[in-house]
Amino acid sequence: MFDLHRLRLLRELKDRGTLAAVAAALSYSPSSVSQQLSQLESEVGVRLLEPVGRRVRLTPQAEILVAHTEAVLERLERAEADIATSLTDLTGTLRVASFQTAARTLVPTALTLLREAHPGLRVHLTQMEPEESLSALLARDFDLVIAEEYPGLPNPRPAGIEQEDLCEDPLHLAPPQLASHLAPPVPASDAQSPIAALRALADHPWAMEPAGSAARHWATTLCRHAGFEPDVRFESSDLLLHLRLVERGHAAALLPGLLWDKQPATVALRQLPRGQRARRLFTAVRSGRSHHPAVVACRRALRQAT
Template sequence: MAEHDKWDIKKLIILRTLRERGTVTATAEALLLTPSAVSQQLTNLAKQLGVPLLEAQGRRVRLTGAAHLVLRHAEAVFEQLERADAELAAYAHGEVGEVRVGAFSTAVPALVVPVVRALRVARPGVRVQVREAEAGEAYDLLGAGEVDLALSLAARAVPDSGDGRFTRVPLLADPLDVALPVDHALAGVAEVRLADLAGEAWIFGGSGPWSDITRGACEAAGFVPRQGHSAAGWTAILAMVGAGMGVALVPRMALAVAGRGDGVVMRALDADRPRRHVVAAVRRGGEGAPAVASVLDALRAEARALTARRPG
């Protein structure tokens, strides 16, 4: 028998209960055992440890000095097991754990940071590790196991995909407004339609989800946008618009983070109602992990709050 096998937790619990209850009968009743089973288990434990644990005291038994020594050391084991049970229970309820989140630039301040703050209060044992990543890169990180949850963009609430590795959760439909130079001919028009801007130079990234979203919105309005300049960051895009270098579609969530900038006028496109969709993704089956589920719930709540705060 290996040395650690001597320390049978179930039998140690019986010994501790006997110390607390005082008699074999009371111990049996407390543990839903028969008195003979209690006696047998304690006899076996004494053999395993190689020391006497009980001695006769009239018609009763009492613990030996060796038994008290054993229990003194066993208490540390019981305490650690209690901690383990508490942590497992917390884990099962999504109260502890680490979740690695990959998110595109505007989602970090608009969605992820508020979620981290909220979880510090509601789930202080859940740690969120944030990694900024381009919207298209987030899926690569998720597939490689480098993040547990990815925030990305799509032209539709639930994007079509043949990749069965991921489960996607729609979070937010973000309205797209058009950014115009302040001296643009349509800057003072109350209602602008995308078709009115078919001949303009457009500023958007060369590839990736945002490029697809811009092209898709314009094509839905009946034209293919002519790309005048390529940029990925909103500060750069809005600076170019302000300099009269072109026009751009700008999500309201991004505008709230980046600010409009000088020389730029924003116009809503209510008639066209273009949207970009913010989507959370996890590896298929991963949504059942309690800590991940807690982060997803917090993201949904923050997305609802963000939608309620913004017009449109």
């Protein structure tokens, strides 16, 4: 019988990449993690790790073992959910990760609903972009992730994650407010064209999310389809900063509807081309955990909050 704790360490190494990262995540020393994995190799009777420069990688046999470990852990997730369902009161801690705009607008209302319905449930919230939070979900750093998907850019769907749609969030073009008179003229016959509105801002500075993010890839692609390369002078994942730059005429931006939290928009908004007018918001949990009462309650509260 293989030791489950050591199997989880091997799985953590696959997800996190280095012994140091595993040790930091689990509050162990790297030498302790290495020792435990050496003992697992003795139990299994084959090499599980092989050196690659200063790092190690899993052998094919270790990959087989991790696949079986995933199945075992999923069964344990289901067992935990069944036990929680059998209890009268919902208690414990639910660890949630959310990107900024959802954390600002949807989560506070959902927390209020959860507190009223389940006062014994403790919710721990971390603001994190989906590029990181979905990987952290698989690594068991979180129980539920609120994430986004931009038009034309479907997210990878790992086998170990179950997604549930939450809502669609409208996306708009926001020209720089105080500098709108400087924009190149748009022909009157084409004044309402979303593509023309984008092209009219080709020579203006832009505020966008950092390079490498899904939002940045989508925004850059949108501008390129309109025939220009955006002059990105302001990079930040803080969309409130984007909004302030637009309000003061320093930049154009692409802003989501959630930014105003059901209040009137504070800047003029233009429509985007068809097929690019909304991002998809969804919640994600590990396979086997979707029926856990805390997850069910949180998803219900988030749906009410939308």
